[in-house]
Structure formats: structure tokens, C-alpha cells
Amino acid sequence: MSKRFWALGIALAIIGVGIGMLALFRIQEARDFSRPHQVRTRAGTNFVMRIAEISVGKVDTGFVVIAYLRLENPNGFDLELRRNRFVLVGENRNFFRPSRMGTQNELIKLPAYSVSKGELLSYTVPDDVIKGTLSLRAGRNCTITIKESGPFGDQLRPDEFRTFHWPRW
Amino acid sequence: MWKRIKFWTVTVILLALSAACAYLYFSGRRKAMVRQVVDAPAVVRQIQQLNELVTVKYSIQKVVGLEEEKVPFGSEKILLMVQANVLGGIDLSTISPQDCVVVAGKSVTLRLPPPKVLQVFINEKETQVWDRSKTWWTPWVPFNPELERKARLAALEAVQAAALEMGILNNAQQNAEKTICEFLNAAGITTVHFETAQAESSGTGQ
Numbered sequence: 393m394s395k396r397f398w399a400l401g402i403a404l405a406i407i408g409v410g411i412g413m414l415a416l417f418r419i420q421e422a423r424d425f426s427r428p429h430q431v432r433t434r435a436g437t438n439f440v441m442r443i444a445e446i447s448v449g450k451v452d453t454g455f456v457v458i459a460y461l462r463l464e465n466p467n468g469f470d471l472e473l474r475r476n477r478f479v480l481v482g483e484n485r486n487f488f489r490p491s492r493m494g495t496q497n498e499l500i501k502l503p504a505y506s507v508s509k510g511e512l513l514s515y516t517v518p519d520d521v522i523k524g525t526l527s528l529r530a531g532r533n534c535t536i537t538i539k540e541s542g543p544f545g546d547q548l549r550p551d552e553f554r555t556f557h558w559p560r561w
Numbered sequence: 562m563w564k565r566i567k568f569w570t571v572t573v574i575l576l577a578l579s580a581a582c583a584y585l586y587f588s589g590r591r592k593a594m595v596r597q598v599v600d601a602p603a604v605v606r607q608i609q610q611l612n613e614l615v616t617v618k619y620s621i622q623k624v625v626g627l628e629e630e631k632v633p634f635g636s637e638k639i640l641l642m643v644q645a646n647v648l649g650g651i652d653l654s655t656i657s658p659q660d661c662v663v664v665a666g667k668s669v670t671l672r673l674p675p676p677k678v679l680q681v682f683i684n685e686k687e688t689q690v691w692d693r694s695k696t697w698w699t700p701w702v703p704f705n706p707e708l709e710r711k712a713r714l715a716a717l718e719a720v721q722a723a724a725l726e727m728g729i730l731n732n733a734q735q736n737a738e739k740t741i742c743e744f745l746n747a748a749g750i751t752t753v754h755f756e757t758a759q760a761e762s763s764g765t766g767q
Contacts, residue, residue: 415633422632451722553715555629
């Protein structure tokens with residue numbers, strides 16, 4: 393009887409350790425995903441970009457990828473960033489510019505020493521592009537992978553969106 | 562004899578005066594007519610004043626779901642019923658004199674900027690949250706107060722995509738051509754031809 397309890401206890405401990413390690417792995421992955429990146433604009437000004445999360449949804453014209461960004465201006469002067477300079481890059485070097493809905497200005501304005509927590513960029517991409525790797529390119533030097541290669545989209549119904557904090561989706 | 566001479570003299574003078582009056586009346590009217598000169602910069606200036614010309618409005622209803630994956634486990638879902646309006650049109654402020662060719666002061670060929678979605682906005686009265694839930698086995702995960710805002714933003718994208726699929730840009734283009742045609746007709750231009758970046762079309766306004 394006690395042997396059974398021991399075996400059950402060991403099994404539960406193994407499951408617990410496994411779940412704990414998986415949790416640690418996912419936490420670390422989320423931290424890596426949203427770590428700050430130093431970006432240099434074409435004019436040579438630096439700013440800090442951090443991806444908070446990525447939403448992806450299926451719509452009538454394909455897929456919509458929404459990137460929520462945290463932008464920080466560490467400079468002592470105001471900064472104006474063109475929304476068009478944040479480009480989504482597909483696996484076959486397809487480039488996508490952010491869409492605008494009239495409510496989003498073309499310029500992202502960052503006053504000196506300020507942080508903008510809720511900037512969003514949305515991209516409409518065709519069905520085949522969503523299956524490959526997706527990266528967000530900003531400035532001259534910064535490319536962040538927001539989706540690793542792999543099939544995606546079959547599990548989404550039309551007008552259904554899902555938010556991720558890691559590139560494995 | 563003197564009476565006759567007097568009669569004819571007065572008659573001739575009266576006729577001469579009448580002829581002079583008639584001449585002055587008709588020649589004065591001709592001179593008073595304003596001749597309208599139509600040139601490309603003038604036409605462009607008039608069209609630019611229309612700015613972002615909204616020519617079509619779609620009202621779209623959607624049910625949008627957003628599921629947020631939590632770190633490390635669990636998820637939260639929201640289901641939103643959204644009614645939104647999409648405004649389509651043409652930004653005429655970007656038109657330049659090179660986009661306009663005037664022929665003989667009566668006919669104009671105009672290259673219009675491509676139509677676009679000018680604005681998408683949610684009708685708050687008709688929008689509501691239908692359902693909101695999280696995974697039962699992660700009771701420690703708090704509800705995200707930002708989730709509804711994110712769902713609304715996602716819904717705007719879905720609505721815009723639906724409007725594009727329904728052909729809002731074609732409608733915007735056709736209506737804009739009609740409106741500009743009427744506008745230029747009122748300014749004295751009889752024929753207007755349109756060219757666009759995407760497709761070429763022609764319209765005649767009489």
C-alpha cells in the first residue's frame with residue numbers, strides 16, 4: 393500500500409517538476425520576446441523598442457498581425473518616428489507596411505525622456521505569408537523575430553484573434 | 562416747304578438717335594460679358610479645397626473574438642459584438658497641377674489619387690461585450706483590464722478588411738468621380754476624363 397503511495401508521490405513530483413520547468417521555460421521565452429532593443433533611425437537617432445505582445449487574427453482579406461510596442465525616447469529632444477518605417481518582413485523577403493485606419497497618425501511622436509506604452513502597428517498579410525517566419529524591422533539595425541516558421545492559422549476561425557507573448561505560434 | 566424740311570430733319574435726327582441707342586445698348590452688353598478662363602492651376606486649386614472627400618460610408622456589424630494566452634499558463638477570452646462605420650474616399654489635397662490637363666478651356670483630364678479608407682470608427686451604442694471568460698484551472702490569473710480595448714482594435718481591423726472585401730474602394734472611386742464631375746460642371750467645364758493610379762476610367766459630364 394505504502395509502495396503505491398510512494399509511486400503516486402514520485403509520479404506527482406515528476407509531473408510537478410515537468411510543469412514547473414515548462415512554466416519557467418515559457419516565462420523565460422516571454423521575457424526574451426519582450427526584451428528592449430536599441431534602434432537607430434536613418435538619421436542616426438537612438439530609441440528603445442520593446443514588443444509587448446502580438447495579436448494575430450483571421451479576416452476576410454487574409455490575416456491581420458497587430459504588434460503592441462513600448463517605445464522609449466532616452467534623448468533630451470522630441471522624436472518623431474514614421475509609422476511606415478516599421479516594416480513586417482515575411483520569409484520570402486515580402487515586405488508589409490503598417491495599415492492605417494484614419495485614427496492612427498503617420499507620425500509617432502515621442503517627447504524627450506518619455507515612454508509610449510501602447511503603440512500599435514497592424515499589418516494585413518496573405519494566407520501563405522503567415523505560415524513562414526515573420527520579423528519586425530525598425531530603423532537601420534533592428535530586426536526582431538515575432539513568429540518562428542511553422543504552420544498557423546488553421547485553428548483560427550474568421551474574425552477570431554489570438555494574442556501571444558512569444559514567437560512560437 | 563419749310564414744314565416738310567423740318568419734318569424730315571426731325572425724323573432723320575430721331576432715327577439716328579435711335580440707331581445710336583440701339584448700337585450702344587447691344588455693344589455695351591457684349592462688353593459686359595465676363596469671359597471665364599479655365600486653366601490647370603485654377604482647377605487644381607478648386608479641387609484641392611475639397612480635401613479628404615468622403616464619398617461612401619459602410620456600416621458593418623461583426624462578432625469578434627480575442628483570446629489572450631497568459632504567461633506561463635492559461636488564457637482569457639472576450640467576445641465582442643461590434644458595429645462600426647467605414648468611410649471611404651479620396652484625399653484630394655495631394656493632387657498637383659501635373660495631374661490636371663485642360664483642353665480648350667472646356668475639357669479636363671484629371672489624374673486622381675487612389676481611393677482609400679479614410680476612417681473606421683466604432684458605433685458605441687451598438688457595440689457590446691457578449692462573453693468574457695478565462696481558463697477554469699488558472700483561477701490565480703487576473704482579468705486583463707486592457708483586453709476589451711485590444712478586442713476593439715482587432716475588431717476595427719476586421720471591419721476594415723470586410724469593407725475592402727465588399728468593394729468600398731470601387732464605390733469610393735465611382736462616387737468621387739461623380740462628385741468632382743458635378744463640381745467642375747458647375748464651374749463651366751463640360752467634359753471631365755479621369756485617370757487613376759490603379760485603373761483608368763472616363764466620365765463625361767454634360
